[in-house]
Amino acid sequence: MKIAVDVRALKDNSGVTRHLKTFLDKLQLLDHENEYFLLSNRKVAYIISNSRWKLVSDYSFVPGTIWIQLFLPQQLKKLKIDLF
Numbered sequence: 001m002k003i004a005v006d007v008r009a010l011k012d013n014s015g016v017t018r019h020l021k022t023f024l025d026k027l028q029l030l031d032h033e034n035e036y037f038l039l040s041n042r043k044v045a046y047i048i049s050n051s052r053w054k055l056v057s058d059y060s061f062v063p064g065t066i067w068i069q070l071f072l073p074q075q076l077k078k079l080k081i082d083l084f
Contacts, residue, residue, distance in 0.1 A: 004081040006072075007038040007055075008064055010046050021046070028053060037079055041067035 005024070009016045024038070028050040036053040038046065041064060043057055056079070058071060076084055 001034045001082045002037065002080060003034050004037045004039050004076060004079065004084045006040070006068070006084075007044050007046065008040045008042070010040070010044045011042065037081065039072065039075060041071065 007020065007024075009020050011017065024046070027036075028048070032050065032052060034052065036050070038044065038048075038053065038055045040055075040057045041060060041062060044055060046055065048055060056075065058067070058075070060067070060071065062071065
């Protein structure tokens with residue numbers, strides 16, 4: 001299964017950022033069956049250790065609301081994502 005995750009929150013050191021990073025770190029260790037695509041509209045500093053994971057960043061720098069409504073659906077279709 002191809003799973004996409006919106007990782008735009010990995011930009012600062014807020015509680016949401018720490019929670020998402022911890023969740024992704026644990027998931028990388030546990031799941032070696034599915035493919036994961038970490039999607040963002042800006043550069044994201046996140047270390048991937050699982051070979052089935054890919055970071056897909058679009059550096060268009062459009063605001064997040066526009067990106068998630070206009071550009072994200074195109075990426076999901078192009079990557080043939082099963083679950084977002």
